[in-house]
Amino acid sequence: MKINGAQILLRALKEEGVDTIFGYPGGAVIDIFDAIARHFSEDFKFVLVRHEQAAVHAADGYARATGKPGVCLVTSGPGGTNTVTGLATAYMDSIPLVVFTGQVPTPLIGNDAFQEADIVGITRPCTKHNYLVNQVDELAHTIKEAFTIAGTGRPGPVLVDLPKDMIQAKTRFEYPSVIDIPTYRPTLKAHPPSVMRAAELIRRAKRPVIYAGGGVLTSGCHQELLTLVQMTGFPVTMTLMGLGCFPGTHPLSLGMLGMHGTYRANMAVNNSDLLLAIGARFDDRVTGKVETFARDSKIIHIDIDPTSIQKNIKVDVPIVSDARDALTQLIEALKKEGRDPESDESLKDWHAQITAWRNQQRLRFDRTTEVIKPQFVVEKLYEITQGEAIISTEVGQNQMWAAQYYLFDKPRTFLTSGGLGTMGYGFPAAIGAQIAFPDKIVIDIAGDGSIQMNIQELATVKQYDLPVKIAILNNGYLGMVRQWQERFYDNVYAHTDIMVAPDFVKLAEAYGALGLRATKTNEVEPLIIKALETPGPVIMDFVVDREEGVYPMVPAGASIKEMILV
Amino acid sequence: MEKRHVISVLVENKPGVLARVSGMFSGRAYNIHSLSVAPTLSPDVSRMTVVTYGSEAIIEQIIKQLRKLINVIKVQDLTSGDYVDREMALLRVKATAAKRADVLRIVDIFRGKIVDIATDSMIVEITGGAGKIEAMIELLQPLGILELIRTGTVALPRGRKASRPSEPSE
Numbered sequence: 214m215k216i217n218g219a220q221i222l223l224r225a226l227k228e229e230g231v232d233t234i235f236g237y238p239g240g241a242v243i244d245i246f247d248a249i250a251r252h253f254s255e256d257f258k259f260v261l262v263r264h265e266q267a268a269v270h271a272a273d274g275y276a277r278a279t280g281k282p283g284v285c286l287v288t289s290g291p292g293g294t295n296t297v298t299g300l301a302t303a304y305m306d307s308i309p310l311v312v313f314t315g316q317v318p319t320p321l322i323g324n325d326a327f328q329e330a331d332i333v334g335i336t337r338p339c340t341k342h343n344y345l346v347n348q349v350d351e352l353a354h355t356i357k358e359a360f361t362i363a364g365t366g367r368p369g370p371v372l373v374d375l376p377k378d379m380i381q382a383k384t385r386f387e388y389p390s391v392i393d394i395p396t397y398r399p400t401l402k403a404h405p406p407s408v409m410r411a412a413e414l415i416r417r418a419k420r421p422v423i424y425a426g427g428g429v430l431t432s433g434c435h436q437e438l439l440t441l442v443q444m445t446g447f448p449v450t451m452t453l454m455g456l457g458c459f460p461g462t463h464p465l466s467l468g469m470l471g472m473h474g475t476y477r478a479n480m481a482v483n484n485s486d487l488l489l490a491i492g493a494r495f496d497d498r499v500t501g502k503v504e505t506f507a508r509d510s511k512i513i514h515i516d517i518d519p520t521s522i523q524k525n526i527k528v529d530v531p532i533v534s535d536a537r538d539a540l541t542q543l544i545e546a547l548k549k550e551g552r553d554p555e556s557d558e559s560l561k562d563w564h565a566q567i568t569a570w571r572n573q574q575r576l577r578f579d580r581t582t583e584v585i586k587p588q589f590v591v592e593k594l595y596e597i598t599q600g601e602a603i604i605s606t607e608v609g610q611n612q613m614w615a616a617q618y619y620l621f622d623k624p625r626t627f628l629t630s631g632g633l634g635t636m637g638y639g640f641p642a643a644i645g646a647q648i649a650f651p652d653k654i655v656i657d658i659a660g661d662g663s664i665q666m667n668i669q670e671l672a673t674v675k676q677y678d679l680p681v682k683i684a685i686l687n688n689g690y691l692g693m694v695r696q697w698q699e700r701f702y703d704n705v706y707a708h709t710d711i712m713v714a715p716d717f718v719k720l721a722e723a724y725g726a727l728g729l730r731a732t733k734t735n736e737v738e739p740l741i742i743k744a745l746e747t748p749g750p751v752i753m754d755f756v757v758d759r760e761e762g763v764y765p766m767v768p769a770g771a772s773i774k775e776m777i778l779v
Numbered sequence: 780m781e782k783r784h785v786i787s788v789l790v791e792n793k794p795g796v797l798a799r800v801s802g803m804f805s806g807r808a809y810n811i812h813s814l815s816v817a818p819t820l821s822p823d824v825s826r827m828t829v830v831t832y833g834s835e836a837i838i839e840q841i842i843k844q845l846r847k848l849i850n851v852i853k854v855q856d857l858t859s860g861d862y863v864d865r866e867m868a869l870l871r872v873k874a875t876a877a878k879r880a881d882v883l884r885i886v887d888i889f890r891g892k893i894v895d896i897a898t899d900s901m902i903v904e905i906t907g908g909a910g911k912i913e914a915m916i917e918l919l920q921p922l923g924i925l926e927l928i929r930t931g932t933v934a935l936p937r938g939r940k941a942s943r944p945s946e947p948s949e
Binding site: 333334337338341342345362394395396397518519520523524 | 798840852
């Protein structure tokens, strides 16, 4: 029996185990929406957002929280162009997404037709791969390729552009269960001799640090990482993307490293003699000045993407592999001949040094003020949720305070735009996570600037009755840029004052949600408790100290020695 | 140190593949000095020859980034082995009756060919390494080159033994 492209698409999604689609309708995809409503309403939860950008971020939040690829469906032209920021966000953070865009019918392509955009051309540099389907017979196979490429190797977003005549044309549906893409074969197994060299360095190290990134979460090898740490006694620092891959409350956790990392993490990395990088890519926000980064350290770099290795920093032992395979092999090698953390004098000295650094400079803020300190809000959110919430963030100070003061013990509980730094990411990402985990507490830690970038999604949470909580750290500034202006631009606050803003309590009410406001420190705790007891969506508007800064801080491009501690 | 590298890239012969390759170069601020592309014996596969300049680290990135593109089948840095490279140029040279003999003599020395002749000009075809083509251009310039087109380098590794694909990144 022949079925049309719209039905082929939806049956293929079923085959892929997709249960949720985020999207927005339009003329070019009207047949697909029609098929969803008529024939597939039982098969998928369709989440109608209020802006296509939010559809992609929500699918991204869903993917980060579950590990499954997120799926979006939007129309041609502006529907597609509105996905670009979401695609770039997911691409930078290696998040698996498959985004379907409508396209004008093939005979009209290139004619500047109504709602036409060359979305394949536009998204080529911000997708892992993309496709324009121009034969209905290739549609099913293309979808299979899209999911294969999105979800394997170093994951990433894949876009499939569907001209309207391909959606309407009919053919037989045959879906391959597995496919081989000859030009795409990621290296999953670590090269054993390289693992042996790494194991030898691990045996000899006196001042080792494990530097763990998002790749540990992608690979799902947090358990292996924990085993390795137990076997070696090595301390672990995490990137922003890696938070949750190793328990933040573990005694050997150094917290985050980099520009706003902890003093002890940055000092440890910079004084290390061995750095074991796992699924991390030596981003400029981590290294600061590359020439002075971990200068005396031997570096082992495990990454599934060969292009990440030797890109920013020269490493001694490169291992191209899935992190799980590399760690499994390492653990085996160290079982045969390892080191004993209990009787290891050099390691004891190293731990003592790290403890000294910790005691010297802890993360801290003034706890005596009546005006609310933003760090206090995050700390209270952590205490009251007992670290069990899924936290998403916007970008800027809110993001850094969340990373510093919420200790993540479990993988896939921290959703943040690390690479692209997309303001407006957190709220839709929280929607995606809440859809995946209806019973979990999901909180978007936001700033008053960022939240306004996708505030329209309040209608979405209302429509699907999602209990997403938004905690706005409201300082009336684009706070991170203001902080740079204070530090490096003589206090000239060029266009970062955003005191003209909506009343967030009334705004919540306008959308049928609950809005709550706290202006004093002693109001914070009761407000959070009330918000969490409320079944539906809540905006918590915390009016915080306007000029509080995020510290410590390593200025962009500076060495760790130039860290500002205040 | 910036060195000239000749990189041979086998790609699937599909729409948009050239854009993916050139987009990778432009997006990462790498320079394409010359690029030639045409189908191979198999109509599904094209071979590109890219000439680029860069430090060892940059060239390593270029090769890895090319391999990362889904439509790329094989990448070889020919510069790491022994290879043959050739370029073709067509030159329209001013050649009135009085000067024709001068042009012919130079073309003959370079084993070029005259492929078109008009009353006051000729089209010269020359094939060779970049150095040879530049030398001929230099000699013909005083006579007057009216138009010039070069194909960019095409290259193949010499004999099977002498060439080896640049090492995988490990």
